[in-house]
């Protein structure tokens with residue numbers, strides 16, 4: 001069961017977080033350090049259960065929309081669903097058309113969002129008002145573990161955890177060059193691929209098949225590429241970028257119990273933990 005695997009990865013650290021809900025307001029110039037710089041936390045959505053797989057789209061100067069998966073099961077169970085929340089309306093609205101919705105990915109160029117669940121991949125047009133936007137069933141007959149978009153749509157199927165590529169007429173093809181059973185997959189701005197499996201993280205340079213093991217963390221919850229094409233890797237309590245020359249990971253932020261990560265239009269980090277979705281904004285400290 002996919003739910004069972006997810007439960008194992010996510011639920012372990014869940015319990016100890018509950019007591020930390022009512023944190024005191026932090027004095028200025030304390031916060032989370034990102035790339036060595038202090039950031040303040042701006043809570044976008046609060047009171048949701050294990051938000052995961054975040055995608056952020058900016059509509060105009062005042063409106064944004066966040067898509068994510070979240071848990072609608074009992075505390076001891078994992079039943080995922082995809083929802084969205086718009087600026088100023090922090091209560092998630094479910095996308096009920098997507099059965100067991102779990103994965104999200106944005107195609108910025110076409111301004112559409114892909115949503116994956118147990119019955120395939122669905123698509124929604126982000127330029128239409130979210131209330132009335134239609135949810136089209138794009139790719140049937142696959143249980144979706146993860147989705148990634150760069151020039152083409154890729155997905156990891158479940159339970160095989162093999163990588164597939166979607167071609168222009170929507171035929172799906174297993175990517176033979178990636179034979180691993182994957183947890184996560186991204187291609188960064190240089191065209192280098194990163195994959196993770198049970199053993200850890202590997203880099204496959206553009207035009208190469210050679211797997212380079214990246215030293216450091218081995219358990220990840222999210223991979224995400226920012227607007228500049230830099231790949232970010234979320235461990236359980238930290239965010240990393242790759243040092244591609246030294247074949248290792250560099251920790252750029254410590255965030256307790258991080259579940260998901262995405263970026264806004266200015267590449268500010270947006271992360272989730274077991275209860276909330278938070279944006280990190282740099283503050284000037286003298």
Ligand SMILES: *[C@@H]1O[C@H](CO)[C@@H](O)[C@H](O)[C@H]1NC(C)=O
Pocket residue numbers: 059060061062063129
């Ligand atoms: C942004 O878009 C929303 C509709 O999604 C509209 O109601 C709002 O007026 C727009 N704001 C601006 C500043 O254009």
Ligand SMILES: *[C@@H]1O[C@H](CO)[C@@H](O)[C@H](O)[C@H]1NC(C)=O
Pocket residue numbers: 074076077
């Ligand atoms: C979750 O808890 C409920 C009520 O305590 C119980 O009935 C159910 O079997 C539990 N589910 C799992 C997966 O442990």
Ligand SMILES: *[C@@H]1O[C@H](CO)[C@@H](O)[C@H](O)[C@H]1NC(C)=O
Pocket residue numbers: 110111112125126127128
């Ligand atoms: C999304 O909707 C807009 C407005 O209705 C339309 O112009 C655009 O072509 C649509 N995009 C896609 C990818 O279908």
Ligand SMILES: *[C@@H]1O[C@H](CO)[C@@H](O)[C@H](O)[C@H]1NC(C)=O
Pocket residue numbers: 180181197198199200202211
């Ligand atoms: C993960 O992938 C690497 C690189 O292909 C491989 O050496 C390793 O055996 C794989 N781990 C598992 C558990 O399959």
